[in-house]
Amino acid sequence: MGVQMAVTIKDVAKQANVATSTVSRVISDSPNISDRTKRKVRKVMEEMGYHINLNARVLVQQSTQNIGIVMKDSTIESLHDPFFPVALQGISSYAHKRDFSISITTGETEEAIFRDVEKMVQGKRVDGMIVTYSKENDKVVPYLLKCGIPFVVVGKPVVHTDEIMFVNNDNVQAAKDATEHLIQLGHQEIAIILGDREFEITDSRLKGYREVLESNNIPINDAFIKQSTNMDCIKTILDELLALPVQPTAILGSDDLASLHIMSVLREKNIEVPRDISLISFNNTIVAELMNPTLTSVDTNIFQLGYEAARCIIEEIKERSTHTKSVIIPTKIRKRESTQPYKKVE
Amino acid sequence: MGVQMAVTIKDVAKQANVATSTVSRVISDSPNISDRTKRKVRKVMEEMGYHINLNARVLVQQSTQNIGIVMKDSTIESLHDPFFPVALQGISSYAHKRDFSISITTGETEEAIFRDVEKMVQGKRVDGMIVTYSKENDKVVPYLLKCGIPFVVVGKPVVHTDEIMFVNNDNVQAAKDATEHLIQLGHQEIAIILGDREFEITDSRLKGYREVLESNNIPINDAFIKQSTNMDCIKTILDELLALPVQPTAILGSDDLASLHIMSVLREKNIEVPRDISLISFNNTIVAELMNPTLTSVDTNIFQLGYEAARCIIEEIKERSTHTKSVIIPTKIRKRESTQPYKKVE
DNA sequence: TGTTTTAGTGCAAACGTTTGCTAAAAATCG
DNA sequence: CGATTTTTAGCAAACGTTTGCACTAAAACA
Secondary structure, three states, rough: OOOOOOOHHHHHHHHHHHHHHHHHHHHHHOOOOOOHHHHHHHHHHHOOOOOOHHHHHHHHOOOOOOOEOOOOOOOOOOOOOOOOHHHHHHHHHHHHHHHEEEEEEEOOOHHHHHHHHHHHHOOOOOOOEEEEEEEOOOOHHHHHHHHHHOEEEOOOOOHHHHHEEEEEEOOHHHHHHHHHHHHOOOOOOOOEOOOOOOOOHHHHHHHHHHHHHHHHOOOOOOOOOOOOEOOOOOHHHHHHHOOOOOOOOEEEOOOOHHHHHHHHHOOOHOOOOOOEEEEEEEOOOOHHOOOOOOEEEOOOOOOHHHHHHHHHHHHHHHOOOOOOOOEEEEEEOOOOOOOOOOOOOO | OOOOOOOOOOHHHHHOOOOHHHHHHHHOOOOOOOOHHHHHHHHHHHOOEEEEEEEHHHHHHHOEEEEEEEEOOOOOOOOOOOHHHHHHHHHHHHHHHHHOOOOOOOOOOOHHHHHHHHHHHOOOOOOOEEOOEEEEOOHHHHHHHOOEEEEEEEEOOOOOOOHOOEEEEEEHHHHHHHHHHHOOOOOEEEEEEEEEEHHHHHHHHHHHHHHHHHHOOOOOOOHHHEEOOOOOHHHHHHHHHHHHOOOOOOOOOOOOHHHHHHHHHHHHOOOOOOOOOOOEEEEOHHHHOOOOOOOEEEEHHHHHHHHHHHHHHHHHHHHOOOEEEEEEEEEEEEEOOOOOOOOOOO
């Protein structure tokens, strides 16, 4: 083959002694073309090694069959967090079924990502977008809304919630389940380590945590509510928690990687999970199952989140359904070694 | 904005009272256009909210500024393996610098992936490709070679090695280092658990392992050389290893996730790492550092692998340099708790 | 002041498709 | 067998850019 000029629809047409339009219709298997002609043209296409130029097609059809994926800006540790790859796999899986391709943003900062999105959308390289996070002060979602391009967010949008398609877990419920589980085990002093407050998920989790404590008449201790923006501050947070007059006997970690980190820090301090402190986590990635001790984790079905997001956006693009549907993916707690009944004596 | 017709270069031209060619030249900041005209046109573009249609540009320029990324076919566990996301981040990082966008394959099986590649390449949606694996009986690489499209493989190509650009670790050396480390610690009975034999990396590792044993006059025990194609067979493999008359005192795991798995199985059997068996791994992902016990792992610099791959391919595309350069990314062993000196009494 | 150079723009043809409309050929019917 | 319908295929205009070439006005020169 080499780098030679590609064979076009015109070349095929000439060779097959038909018009370009005929070739085009053969490609789309139009019923207006007789089987005899189709066979003839297909044979020529085969012989000449013809392949369609998608850019040309996109230009006239105004449809790319491509969706853009917006990553959240990547700190070095979010790299290692299995959330994105698993969600991506879910997206891929459905997209492939529908013969859609995917492009992802490459920017590392919020502004760079925004420009990536602009370029994809304005450059007409995508038919729709999937935003894989939901956070406050985000510029991407309002922008997409303004553009009128189909999009879906993974997580619950913080603005215009009812105008935007989203797929999400019931994060309040997930946090409730987790907290409830600890209470069932007899824990009363329960700390929670949250992620960045800008993300919607953080607020919802906190809400669930609070509600369960209240309904169980357990006073809410603000000193037990901690926020870690990056992995490094986990150590500080644990230092603070352990310096309290009344120490927590159980902790909710924000995700499996953070929990792994928490456990690692506790180990350094010779505090043993679950003997001294119970630990519960979210996402139920494979590490939860393999860690030592194994980690109780709320399965958020990340793959499914991605899969449904892709389904939403592609159906929207294809069927142009006007109703902004949203889907909630169920969560399920996976009980493992890291959570054990509270024992009075430490 | 809404879904209304997009504003084109023609609209801008009309509004600004210039020719479309002038607008085009303003966009590319051509020196042939006076500053006065440039300002005028830019103002109109601004006012009308003009954005270029990249598909149209691609069609005439025959250059997409987009690179395609070929994933290896995804078993459910490779999903959770941090290799791909980290490599992707490395690729992204350089691509973004050069203002390239990226598209990734969505297929899950080998054939589906091959069709994705075909579609990207023949459809002229990419200027070049990055293949993120190297394995035998792979159809993608020969295909790309035949097409004459620029591409680079992460790993060492198994065919036409000298005609293909690649970025790789010295996997033989990496395995040597790891094995050597164990020998230094006094281990003689060293087992190795490898990945799929089809991948180049597996062979290289085995080679390194063998060479070091030989040069240390340690007889090679074929029963110590195991291959796990998926995570489930790790249990079987360990059963077999532990049933041997002479049991291994140290194991090389194929990557951190596999090692995590190995440790998990050993724990079930009440075999303690590193007390009973030392364990060394590859990739040095974040889990290695956080696991219990922490895991000795050979850092393969995955991010860098991706970064350099992107650099290679983009330079090739831009500069059309004919020499197929390849780069080797250094590895470095990170010693942690999982490898300890051999103690005679078990 | 007439002629040549230069700077700045415009015209129109590409790039490779799709698709509405029209025309020819084939099939059907009375 | 001629008239009518149906099938099949072609013409040409789009889609939104870029770019070689031609052209005009202004500037420089003689």
